[in-house]
Amino acid sequence: xxxxxxxxxxxxxxxxxxxxxxxxxxxxxxxxxxxxxxxxxxxxxxxxxxxxxxxxxxxxxxxxxxxxxxxxxxxxxxxxxxxxxxxxxxxxxxxxxxxxxxxxxxxxxxxxxxxxxxxxxxxxxxxxxxxxxxxxxxxxxxxxxxxxxxxxxxxxxxxxxxxxxxxxxxxxxxxxxxxxxxxxxxxxxxxxxxx
Amino acid sequence: xxxxxxxxxxxxxxxxxxxxxxxxxxxxxxxxxxxxxxxxxxxxxxxxxxxxxxxxxxxxxxxxxxxxxxxxxxxxxxxxxxxxxxxxxxxxxxxxxxxxxxxxxxxxxxxxxxxxxxxxxxxxxxxxxxxxxxxxxxxxxxxxxxxxxxxxxxxxxxxxxxxxxxxxxxxxxxxxxxxxxxxxxxxxxxxxxxxxxxxxxxxxxxxxxxxxxxxxxxxxxxxxxxxxxxxxxxxxxxxxxxxxxxxxxxxxxxxxxxxxxxxxxxxxxxxxxxxxxxxxxxxxxxxxxxxxxxxxxxxxxxxxxxxxxxxxxxxxxxxxxxxxxxxxxxxxxxxxxxxxxxxxxxxxxxxxxxxxxxxxxxxxxxxxxxxxxxxxxxxxxxxxxxxxxxxxxxxxxxxxxxxxxxxxxxxxxxxxxxxxxxxxxxxxxxxxxxxxxxxxxxxxxxxxxxxxxxxxxxxxxxxxxxxxxxxxxxxxxxxxxxxxxxxxxxxxxxxxxxxxxxxxxxxxxxxxxxxxxxxxxxxxxxxxxxxxxxxxxxxxxxxxxxxxxxxxxxxxxxxxxxxxxxxxxxxxxxxxxxxxxxxxxxxxxxxxxxxxxxxxxxxxxxxxxxxxxxxxxxxxxxxxxxxxxxxxxxxxxxxxxxxxxxxxxxxxxxxxxxxxxxxxxxxxxxxxxxxxxxxxxxxxxxxxxxxxxxxxxxxxxxxxxxxxxxxxxxxxxxx
Numbered sequence: 001x002x003x004x005x006x007x008x009x010x011x012x013x014x015x016x017x018x019x020x021x022x023x024x025x026x027x028x029x030x031x032x033x034x035x036x037x038x039x040x041x042x043x044x045x046x047x048x049x050x051x052x053x054x055x056x057x058x059x060x061x062x063x064x065x066x067x068x069x070x071x072x073x074x075x076x077x078x079x080x081x082x083x084x085x086x087x088x089x090x091x092x093x094x095x096x097x098x099x100x101x102x103x104x105x106x107x108x109x110x111x112x113x114x115x116x117x118x119x120x121x122x123x124x125x126x127x128x129x130x131x132x133x134x135x136x137x138x139x140x141x142x143x144x145x146x147x148x149x150x151x152x153x154x155x156x157x158x159x160x161x162x163x164x165x166x167x168x169x170x171x172x173x174x175x176x177x178x179x180x181x182x183x184x185x186x187x188x189x190x191x192x193x194x195x
Numbered sequence: 196x197x198x199x200x201x202x203x204x205x206x207x208x209x210x211x212x213x214x215x216x217x218x219x220x221x222x223x224x225x226x227x228x229x230x231x232x233x234x235x236x237x238x239x240x241x242x243x244x245x246x247x248x249x250x251x252x253x254x255x256x257x258x259x260x261x262x263x264x265x266x267x268x269x270x271x272x273x274x275x276x277x278x279x280x281x282x283x284x285x286x287x288x289x290x291x292x293x294x295x296x297x298x299x300x301x302x303x304x305x306x307x308x309x310x311x312x313x314x315x316x317x318x319x320x321x322x323x324x325x326x327x328x329x330x331x332x333x334x335x336x337x338x339x340x341x342x343x344x345x346x347x348x349x350x351x352x353x354x355x356x357x358x359x360x361x362x363x364x365x366x367x368x369x370x371x372x373x374x375x376x377x378x379x380x381x382x383x384x385x386x387x388x389x390x391x392x393x394x395x396x397x398x399x400x401x402x403x404x405x406x407x408x409x410x411x412x413x414x415x416x417x418x419x420x421x422x423x424x425x426x427x428x429x430x431x432x433x434x435x436x437x438x439x440x441x442x443x444x445x446x447x448x449x450x451x452x453x454x455x456x457x458x459x460x461x462x463x464x465x466x467x468x469x470x471x472x473x474x475x476x477x478x479x480x481x482x483x484x485x486x487x488x489x490x491x492x493x494x495x496x497x498x499x500x501x502x503x504x505x506x507x508x509x510x511x512x513x514x515x516x517x518x519x520x521x522x523x524x525x526x527x528x529x530x531x532x533x534x535x536x537x538x539x540x541x542x543x544x545x546x547x548x549x550x551x552x553x554x555x556x557x558x559x560x561x562x563x564x565x566x567x568x569x570x571x572x573x574x575x576x577x578x579x580x581x582x583x584x585x586x587x588x589x590x591x592x593x594x595x596x597x598x599x600x601x602x603x604x605x606x607x608x609x610x611x612x613x614x615x616x617x618x619x620x621x622x623x624x625x626x627x628x629x630x631x632x633x634x635x636x637x638x639x640x641x642x643x644x645x646x647x648x649x650x651x652x653x654x655x656x657x658x659x660x661x662x663x664x665x666x667x668x669x670x671x672x673x674x675x676x677x678x679x680x681x682x683x684x685x686x687x688x689x690x691x692x693x694x695x696x697x698x699x700x701x702x703x704x705x706x707x708x709x710x711x712x713x714x715x716x717x718x719x720x721x722x723x724x725x726x727x728x729x730x731x732x733x734x735x736x737x738x739x740x741x742x743x744x745x746x747x748x749x750x751x752x753x754x755x756x757x758x759x760x761x762x763x764x765x766x767x768x769x770x771x772x773x774x775x776x777x778x779x780x781x782x783x784x785x786x787x788x789x790x791x792x793x794x795x796x797x798x799x800x801x802x803x804x805x806x807x808x809x810x811x812x813x814x815x816x817x818x819x820x821x822x823x824x825x826x827x828x829x830x831x832x833x834x835x836x837x838x839x840x841x842x843x844x845x846x847x848x849x850x851x852x853x854x855x856x857x858x859x860x861x862x863x864x865x866x867x868x869x870x871x872x873x874x875x876x877x878x879x880x881x882x883x884x885x886x887x888x889x890x891x892x893x894x895x896x897x898x899x900x901x902x903x904x905x906x907x908x909x910x911x912x913x914x
Contacts, residue, residue: 031703034703034704037704051702054701054702056697056698056701057698057701057702058825058828059821059824059825060694060697060698060701060824061694061800061824062691062694062695062698063698063828064828066695066698066699066702087699087703090696090699117695118688118691118692118695121691121695122691138691139687141827142687142690142691142694142799142800143795143798143799143800144798144799144800144820144823145823146797146798147794147798151794154787154791155683155687155791155794155795158683158787158788158791159683159684159687162682162683162684163684176688179682179684179685179688180684180685180688182685183685183688183689185692188689188692188693188696189692189695189696190696191696191699191700191703193703
């Protein structure tokens, strides 16, 4: 729908998003106004161009990948629910949530899901493995121009060697989790969202 | 006061220095010491003999007319001397890490002052009110204003103003009152200083000038917020101090202070502050408007920037409103529009000259601080001066503590204790205090005491705090464990996560009060840009960014078509010599690991540095990281849109950057299933839809090809 009325957020929707993502009411409204300010076409969804208009993302080495993470497989538009769902990965883990019963479905911002987000930044073809090529691509994006291809290749090889336990020359998600077990992922992959 | 009076001595000083340097004997005619009054200019003995007397038969082959060139000559010599000192420091690089430049300059100044004192000379009257405020201060403030990072600044403007205004008031009144209390004690013998004079003095010494601290902060990479608050506070509290100073000065001469005067003082403060800003914005807009028409006179474009800012400064001085605010707001306003209108070269020239003038002024001021320290008459009073130091320190610390407590709830990122420590300890005093104390009216009885006390505080804070702040900050920012123990995985993945977080934060617009910003941007696009910018195109900022950066690199790219972009000649390769063997080894030795860690830590892109990258006090903004990322992105878009098979190594030269893929027109839709970025496999990993839509791509491509081909096709308008 193209009418402006459809872009207003209804209470029920806010409640649903709250339940699904764990954001507070005010955070959701605030992020909604950010969503609408990005949505130049005013049709309630964001496309890749809308994201690319943010200049800081353009000069972020991983900008394109981050943008890509918002769009589900094969789609070109993301609505507010999807937007919030992705952002929910970055919510800080509160103490009372740490003790939550494992029976409840895992919240979006659990450690595993945060790691999965990072994993998916490498693994574009979604085959649940980071191959040497995928690793090289990301490495190349993150380093300056002074590293030669051979050096980068060695670094990639070493990375895979360190992580790979089953000898398939690629990093699976479990190997990824294992290699980062000592890292405080909860803190590194969290943003303090404004109230 | 005129600057003519004492300069003629400097020729002799330079001779003295040359003698010291070269060890040769020279004629050094000693002149009698000049009194503190204006001397008549020296009559030349051997004036120009353009028309020889009828009696003299010979044409003079060699004449000398010193007094004619005296003043410019001496100014040049002093500037050169100070600059040599600066070169000298950087020869031994390690010094500048531990000792801030201002300390070094003051030391050299002290040495020169010592020399001058021993030959009974007087220093030039650089620190007279007019010379300092009209000639030496504007370049420094222009430098700060021009390179101020606008986005973080406006995001923190509340905090900045809070600390600048309320903080300075707190400091002045606190120190003034405490000193007045001390004065009552008979033992120190300073009872004749009344409350107004104490307040006046307190105002002078509460002007914080953290130039030295800013460079330490950069090196240690403190929290961006802290940096911008210190930076902004420094700028604005100059204005506040000058206002308070004038106010107290006026009040000090009045026998009785009435409540209505206090009220008037507050009103005056607002007039001064807002008036300054208003003038600045006005001149900024006029300058921007002027540059709209300068396309045919490119050579003098930079001139307008300087003239308009200086004019803003002078007009503000005319009306006795805050000239510092005027010039800063002028620079801020002007910069955005002017950089769109002027040519690339003018832009570079402006930046270089602004930096140069600011740098030179600052150097000279610290240098003369050292010189004048030795050569003025001092009046030392242990009690007063020590208590001044103590109170300055205490009140600053208290002030920061209290003010932070009050403002923290309003901040998106509250200041923690470490930040507060940095803020409090970074309160060095500097040039402004120095200049202000010299302009105290002579009818204040203990002027010499005040001068001495101010100099003492400046030296103390600059030397002690300036030198010790670096180790302290490093100490309290506890370093992580030795990163060689981390695996390569951890290093790489952690950096990935940091970039991700930075990207998501920017995406959410965490730090900007984007409601007002959006409103302003709308107003800007609709009205202001139409009037002030030459070609009225509504560019997105990403395109503007491309423009500026890519044009600078365009010629280099033309030359380096072999391999991929990483062979740009201007980038000095650090690691060419350390190439790891071509065949990937299965076993990695410890030395290789260390090598890898080094390579990664030196070469991985740092997280967005919005502040630090732009406000290097002694360096121009360094955007090579941004350039690399953007160019790479652009090239990857270009490459992935090529039709058919694609191998990295066999791309023909002519197709590399500048031409469309063969047979394609601008509007054609790009079919999906493009090849991957590195081209090592043929698996389509990232399609162009993932990178940018055809529309935006063509727009950006058009812009950059427009730049590279230097033609004048008019661009599309964005939607």
